[in-house]
Amino acid sequence: MSAIEHLPTAGTPAAPEDHGLLRFLTCGSVDDGKSTLIGRLLYDSRTILADTLHAIERTSQKRGLSAVDLSLLTDGLQAEREQGITIDVAYRYFSTGTRKYIIADAPGHEQYTRNMVTAASTADLAIILIDARRGVLTQTRRHSYLAKLMNIPRLVVAVNKMDLVDHAQARFDEIRADYEAFASQLDIEVRFIPISALNGDMIVDRGDNLGWYEGPTLLELLEAAPAAGALRRDRENAALRFPVQYVCRPQDSANPELHDFRGFMGRIEAGRVAVGDRVVVLPSERETRVREIRLHESGPAGDGKLPFAVTGQSVTLLLEDDIDVSRGDSIVGSEQLPTVTRRIEAMLCWLSESPLDPRRKYLIRHTTRESKALLDGIDYRVDINSLEHQPAEQLAMNDIARVAFRLAQPLAVDAYADERATGAFIVIDEASNNTVGAGMIV
Amino acid sequence: MNSPVSPTAAAGSELSHLDWLEAEAIHIMREVAGQCSRPALLFSGGKDSICLLRLAEKAFRPGRFPFPLLHIDTGHNYPEVIDFRDRRAAEIGERLIVRSVEDSMARGTVVLRTPGESRNKHQSVTLLEAIEEHGFDACIGGARRDEEKARAKERIFSFRDEFGQWDPKNQRPELWNLYNARITRGENMRVFPISNWTELDVWQYIEREGLELPSIYFAHRRPVVRRNGLLAPVTPVTPVQPGDVVEDLQVRFRTVGDITCTAPVESAAVSIAEIIEETAITTVSERGATRLDDQTSEASMEQRKKEGYF
Incomplete structure (x- = not known):
């Protein structure tokens, strides 16, 4: 019985050009051009600043390379360079002006499963890289299985190194058919895209070499994917899940309004909550209603009171009845109980x-x-x-x-x-x- | 100083990127409060820790912060920043603890190789002493992963042994938003609620929330000399060297810290909006433009973190 549809807006809407934030994961080994792809995204989105670029230009020259090696942008720690391996997940950032992106860059090698699971746990989307020359490999199946296991909402299969197979559509179609045959067992939905990370084709710019491909570029796919915290269409009616992190009892003797203040602080992990909603506290199973939703100095009047709050927001809930609630308890919607x-x-x-x-x-x-x-x-x-x-x-x-x-x-x-x-x-x-x-x- | 209406995208079903970053940071701070028994929040008066202070208000008001504020003062900070630090702490009514590198020098736990040596890296010693003195089990700091490649791989809840050391090869896996702050006595957590913020996000948040900043973040005239392509401020602790040509330039600080290692940049920006515009089109990274100490070796931040630095 949520009254969300009838409520006024909770505050000034986000600027129309702000499409929130998307977290994604790149799966593949160095050989698949993963570092080059990330370097390309950072470079073509103008995230790389001149001093960083000069540093990798110098390194490229030192190593006798003719062009700037974009994979050096993701070169890791001293400890890693000494051992010639990548140790850990690295997080990288870029913004298109309309959306902010967080890339989880997980390394290959034998610790890959552990690292990929870690990186996948917070990802809204995964890009699975396939080398166009080598096609669907064991590691492709492994990455896809893990993406499914970790319930990443969206998968993009990027067939890279199209420049090394003469940009041939037939090769792309062949790989796509191979992948689909295997993916049907896993019950996953994917988007396919041919790219050349080395030349930048179909990453940010379309390039001149893959004219037969009419779908969106990789960046267009990323820009169109639902943002972090956005309700997926199939989750629009998700029930409220609000694990309590901390109980606020200010007991400020100078302010009588706070004498009985008991605020339950947490983040809305699923669903929405509106003032007046019926909720249940677990594990005690006590039922009550939401009296107030607070976020300091926010809301339509700037007084910290919100009419409702949505998935992803960190707020404070006040309840109608004086119920014992502590950290570790959950406040949930009264229907669809966990x-x-x-x-x-x-x-x-x-x-x-x-x-x-x-x-x-x-x-x-x-x-x-x-x-x-x-x-x-x-x-x-x-x-x-x-x-x-x-x-x-x-x-x-x-x-x-x-x-x-x-x-x-x-x-x-x-x-x-x-x-x-x-x-x-x-x-x-x-x-x-x-x-x-x-x-x-x- | 606080904007009356903080815009929130609760109107739609999507959060703006700042709403999302804010919600994540609040969640992290509340986990510190829920899991740690004696935390502290590092507050220097710099822009990142000013954001932390605002986020702590959002996380815990109308209650008090479940931690004191802590500043490790090298004694070489800009007076405008120190004044701001003290005034801001008093305004929000939270306890501020200041521990000084100069006290560590007097105790003999910090020994400078030369009298003119930067005290910046010695903050680690004083910080560890403050942690021990107060029994802090977690220190909340304003470090961001976009600042530096050693930070790009650091956890949000970063475990430190009893020497304050960070071991990049032995970090705890960090999955979903399930943070593990468990430690044994003597060990310590460093917690970075704005890990996922960039410099631009910080400026945008300061603008949105209408946060006040120390005056030296805005364009002002200042005597400087050019060193290694950077501007070095002329101050009593960084006096003119023989051969220096002193110029009086209009500059601002992108980052404030120890005077001996923080350089201003040329700028005419007198408002947050103008700073955001400059940040969006700049071609030099924050540390590249402003740090006189990070350039000495490619791995200098990684090395300092292993020694207990934030």
């Missing part, structure tokens, strides 16, 4: 060099709640190259498996395929305090 459970089944990616020990207790962090957890069985491990299921007794780094955990505390969960924020959890090793696993509830 499942409150002490046992979860999940796909688990193991991130740590020390293997999962089935006898040990771990800590699970789900939204703002923590619970001790005990492994309740490994159903199977996925061979991410063949996608076959295999029996497993323990899990090593980069393994992905279907598992179950028993929990000391109840968690209010959704399936990860329905709601990333309330279907995701991390596993923490209490001995090292390290984050050792990433889970997606099924």
Whole structure:
């Protein structure tokens, strides 16, 4: 019974030319031209500043290259150069003036699964790179499987190095057919685009070499994709999910208005909330209504009071009834409740060099709640190259498996395929305090 | 100083990029409050930490901040910035703790190789001493990933051992918005709520929120000398060297910090709008234009971070 349709706007609308923010991930190895593609996006969107460009010009000359090597723009840390490997996910930024982009640049090599899972967890879109000469490879299948597993809303398959196959449409069509045959098993929808990152064809500019391709350029695809936090069409009716991070009780004796102030602070992870909406507090299952929505000095009157708030916003909720709510509890819409459970089944990616020990207790962090957890069985491990299921007794780094955990505390969960924020959890090793696993509830 | 109406894109179903960045930063600060027992927020009076202060207001008002403000003062800061720091802290009514590199020098924990050496990198020592003195388990800072390539790979919740060291090869995986701030005694978290902001985002946010800044961020006349293609300010701690040609130029600071290592740029920009216009069309990166210390070696930031620097 949300009254959103009838409410006035909450504030001055965003400038019409502001299309928000998009986070995307590039999947591929150095050989596929991933670094060159990122360099090209940064360069053609004029993000690269003169001093940075001069630095890579000097390096290119030092290495005896005739042209500026754009892949040097993503050259990493001293520690990485010494070892000749890329260690970690790097985040890079560019803006087109209408939209801001965050690129998660995940390296290849043996730690790839762990890195890609990390980078994919916050991505709104993934670009899967295929070398036009080599076509669909095992790694293409692996990247696609992981993109699906991590529930990245949109996939773009970019067939790169078209300049090395004479810009031939027939080769592009062949790769596309190969990919579609395999992708139908995964039930994913993708967009295909032929590019040459080296020459810049179909990245930001169309170029002169791929005239037969009539679809959008890569940047046009990125500009048109739904922004971070935007409600997907199929999620427009998503129920409210508001995990409580912090309780604000100012008890300011100088201001009588604040004597009884109890604000529940958090971020709207799914759905919307409007003043007057019926909500349920979990796990206590107490029902009440939203009395106020606050964001300091925001809102139509500038007094910090909002008529409603949407997915992605960090706000403070005040409730009609005096209900005990603490960090770790969730305030949710009164319809489509999440499942409150002490046992979860999940796909688990193991991130740590020390293997999962089935006898040990771990800590699970789900939204703002923590619970001790005990492994309740490994159903199977996925061979991410063949996608076959295999029996497993323990899990090593980069393994992905279907598992179950028993929990000391109840968690209010959704399936990860329905709601990333309330279907995701991390596993923490209490001995090292390290984050050792990433889970997606099924 | 606060704009009466802060524009919010709640009207539509899409957040503007500033709304999204703001919401993310608020979420990060509340996670610090929820997970850490003795945090502090690093506030220098510079533009990035001015944004942090605004974000902390958005995160915790009408309550008080669940942390004090902390500044590590090299003793070589511009007086306009120090005055602003003290006034702003008083205005918002939060506790400001200042710890000085000069005190560390008096204690003998900081030893300069030459009397004229920049104190900038020695801030790490004083910071670690302040962390130990107050038992801080998390320090919120205004570093951004777009500033420098070592920062591009750093986590939002960045784990430091008891020597304050950052180990790029041994960082905790950071997935979704599930941050892991667990540490054992003596260890420390550095938390960067505006990791995903660029210099332009910072200026746009300052404009949108109507935030006040120290005057030296705007164009003013100042005696400078040219060194290695940068402008070096002439001040009591950076006096004229033999052979220097002093020029009186109209300049502004893109970044403020220790006088010995922060250079102004030539500019006529007297308003935030004009600064945004210049930032959008500039051809030189923030650190490239303004840092007299980062150019010494390609990996100097990475090296400093391993030694406990922010």
